[in-house]
Amino acid sequence: MxxxxxxxxxxxxxxxxxxxxxxxxxxxxxxxxxxxxxxxxxxxxxxxxxxxxxxxxxxxxxxxxxxxxxxxxxxxxxxxxxxxxxxxxxxxxxxxxxxxxxxxxxxxxxxxxxxxxxxxxxxxxxxxxxxxxxxxxxxxxxxxxxxxxxxxxxxxxxxxxxxxxxxxxxxxxxxxxxxxxxxxxxxxxxxxxxxxxxxxxxxxxxxxxxxxxxxxxxxxxxxxxxxxxxxxxxxxxxxxxxxxxxxxxxxxxxxxxxxxxxxxxxxxxxxxxxxxxxxxxxxxxxxxxxxxxxxxxxxLNNDHPNLDVDIDPKLSWALRNLHHFPVDINTADKQMLARVPGLGIKSVHKIINARRFRKLNWDHLKNIGVALNRAKYFMICDSRNWERRDLDADRIKGMILKQSVGKFRNQYSQQLALFN
CATH class of the missing domain: 3.20.20.70 (Aldolase class I)
Structure with missing residues (x-):
């Protein structure tokens, strides 16, 4: 050869x-x-x-x-x-x-x-x-x-x-x-x-x-x-x-x-x-x-033929359909929970299993492992520490993007610190 x-x-x-x-x-x-x-x-x-x-x-x-x-x-x-x-x-x-x-x-x-x-x-x-x-x-x-x-x-x-x-x-x-x-x-x-x-x-x-x-x-x-x-x-x-x-x-x-x-x-x-x-x-x-x-x-439809670049498609859909939100985390069905931005299928299953034993609040959701940085704008639970109140789509989007930028900067700073 x-x-x-x-x-x-x-x-x-x-x-x-x-x-x-x-x-x-x-x-x-x-x-x-x-x-x-x-x-x-x-x-x-x-x-x-x-x-x-x-x-x-x-x-x-x-x-x-x-x-x-x-x-x-x-x-x-x-x-x-x-x-x-x-x-x-x-x-x-x-x-x-x-x-x-x-x-x-x-x-x-x-x-x-x-x-x-x-x-x-x-x-x-x-x-x-x-x-x-x-x-x-x-x-x-x-x-x-x-x-x-x-x-x-x-x-x-x-x-x-x-x-x-x-x-x-x-x-x-x-x-x-x-x-x-x-x-x-x-x-x-x-x-x-x-x-x-x-x-x-x-x-x-x-x-x-x-x-x-x-x-x-x-x-x-x-x-x-x-x-x-x-x-x-x-x-x-x-x-x-x-x-x-x-x-x-x-x-x-x-x-x-x-x-x-x-x-x-x-x-x-x-x-x-x-x-x-x-x-x-x-x-x-x-x-x-x-x-x-x-x-x-x-x-995706005639009004929105292309996906948003700055946010993921589930969040984009939710912001265009705020009339479906907020959902009650303790009563919503599996399909609606899966449509909450920030909730994956594993988190949905954890929520459904956990709420069989008690009503869930924000602390419970954090312990389960739910990422609340975006999900909190689209749901309510057995707690009043945070309420979405009357935020419109543009304000919610701006707050989420701001949090995402801040999180990225913190992660970048932590990585830099490892080499100093």
């Missing part, structure tokens, strides 16, 4: 893979069998994140950055002047095993540019996973990025070896995809998604009858959208995400801020980049929709 050439390929193809953020390694329970290598069950996956939230616990590479398509937003577009490389199947297998044995990684995230056609590329991705499972007896986590347009037969085979499959929808709207990737069709993305969804349903049904039914993509499927390349509003993005969650049973939808990769009149200028804070607000909204009982129309 030419180690210098392998190192060069790794540098090129790992760098090209950094734009894909949908590499979460949760949800699989593939345990070690037959004295194999690795284990993805329980704590087998070591979740490690960079400062901007990207998972780095997996070997994250492209099989190749050669591509037959010329998508305007993609760094590997065929017209882009970048250095090209391609791994052989065995090279990826060897890298994965060697990195795992050195404790650098806990699994593999493998994507690829498209060379020749979708099926040819997908076959090579599957070959890597198959070799790892059958020849190396590797039981660690494998996430395969499915190739848009791949056949149903290959999507089925991929799920037998991978823990998670994903097809990036890339652009949130069909019109945006036509503008920036005219060679691709929307159905090229949705057809593999539908196949994975149907196979997951079939596996669950068959497993109830036949326990030995082979596992199929036990961590489900996910997708990713590029944010800010075609001017969609946050409302457009979240309606699109909701559609994929419901239609294809997505495990996760990821949001990746557009990073300028080349000059193109269809795209934002090279000097512009989507703020990381916008990604963060979209993830917060995603969480509210999936776990807090909100609908898209409550958070």
């Amino acid at each position: 030419n180690f210098q050439r392998i190192q060069e390929k790794l540098n090129i193809l790992a760098d090209a893979a950094k734009y894909d953020v949908s590499c979460s390694s949760s949800g699989s329970k593939r345990s070690n069998t037959n004295n194999g290598l690795g284990d993805s069950s329980g704590m087998g996956i070591c979740h490690s994140y960079t400062e901007d939230g990207r998972c780095i616990s997996l070997l994250k590479i492209l099989l190749t950055n050669h591509c037959i398509f010329d998508c305007a937003y993609c760094v590997t577009r065929k017209s882009n002047d970048v250095k090209r490389a391609a791994f052989k199947i065995q090279e990826v297998v060897d890298l994965t095993i060697n990195f795992y044995r050195r404790n650098y990684i806990e699994g593999l995230f493998l994507s690829s540019g498209i060379f020749k056609n979708a099926d040819y590329t997908m076959e090579r991705l599957i070959a890597v996973a198959k070799k790892l499972r059958e020849e190396e007896r590797f039981n660690g986590y494998i996430h395969l990025k499915s190739i848009p347009g791949a056949s149903d037969e290959l999507m089925y085979e991929a799920g037998l070896y991978a823990d998670r499959l994903s097809v990036n929808i890339e652009i949130p709207t069909i019109s945006g995809l036509k503008l920036l990737a005219p060679d691709k069709k929307h159905e090229d993305f949705t057809k593999p998604m539908l196949k994975v969804k149907n196979e997951l349903i079939r596996f669950k049904n068959e497993r109830k009858i036949i326990k030995s039914t082979p596992k199929y993509a036990p961590a489900g499927q996910s997708t990713q959208m590029i944010v800010g390349a075609t001017g969609e509003t946050d409302k457009d993005i979240m309606y699109s995400a909701t559609y994929y969650y419901k239609k294809y049973n997505m495990k996760r939808v990821y949001y990746s801020g557009y990073v300028p990769v080349a000059e193109d009149s269809r795209l934002p200028s090279i000097g512009s980049q989507v703020p990381m804070l916008r990604e963060n607000r979209l993830y917060q909204t995603d969480w509210l929709l999936r776990f807090y009982g909100f609908t898209v129309n409550e958070i």
Whole structure:
């Protein structure tokens, strides 16, 4: 093996893979069998994140950055002047095993540019996973990025070896995809998604009858959208995400801020980049929709098509709907408690359990661990130490932001003191 050439390929193809953020390694329970290598069950996956939230616990590479398509937003577009490389199947297998044995990684995230056609590329991705499972007896986590347009037969085979499959929808709207990737069709993305969804349903049904039914993509499927390349509003993005969650049973939808990769009149200028804070607000909204009982129309609508930058989406909704507040912490139901800014689901459960024994006051809530810096403006309890009285939305927002700035300054001062 030419180690210098392998190192060069790794540098090129790992760098090209950094734009894909949908590499979460949760949800699989593939345990070690037959004295194999690795284990993805329980704590087998070591979740490690960079400062901007990207998972780095997996070997994250492209099989190749050669591509037959010329998508305007993609760094590997065929017209882009970048250095090209391609791994052989065995090279990826060897890298994965060697990195795992050195404790650098806990699994593999493998994507690829498209060379020749979708099926040819997908076959090579599957070959890597198959070799790892059958020849190396590797039981660690494998996430395969499915190739848009791949056949149903290959999507089925991929799920037998991978823990998670994903097809990036890339652009949130069909019109945006036509503008920036005219060679691709929307159905090229949705057809593999539908196949994975149907196979997951079939596996669950068959497993109830036949326990030995082979596992199929036990961590489900996910997708990713590029944010800010075609001017969609946050409302457009979240309606699109909701559609994929419901239609294809997505495990996760990821949001990746557009990073300028080349000059193109269809795209934002090279000097512009989507703020990381916008990604963060979209993830917060995603969480509210999936776990807090909100609908898209409550958070984003024609009057408010984009998320506030300075405050989180739950607080923004509450300030626009003060007629729902304050809620009585001792009588409000679970759904309404979950809508109080500053209360997470764990805090809601603690409150509901604690109030079975007595009426709660501010001291009780502090002991439970409730963060009152923002929640206190939206609730009342068995205490008069603080009452919201007749504060309007602007005053509440100003007070919360002022407290947040003060808290940040105190934390910064404490950190500086450690070095003095």
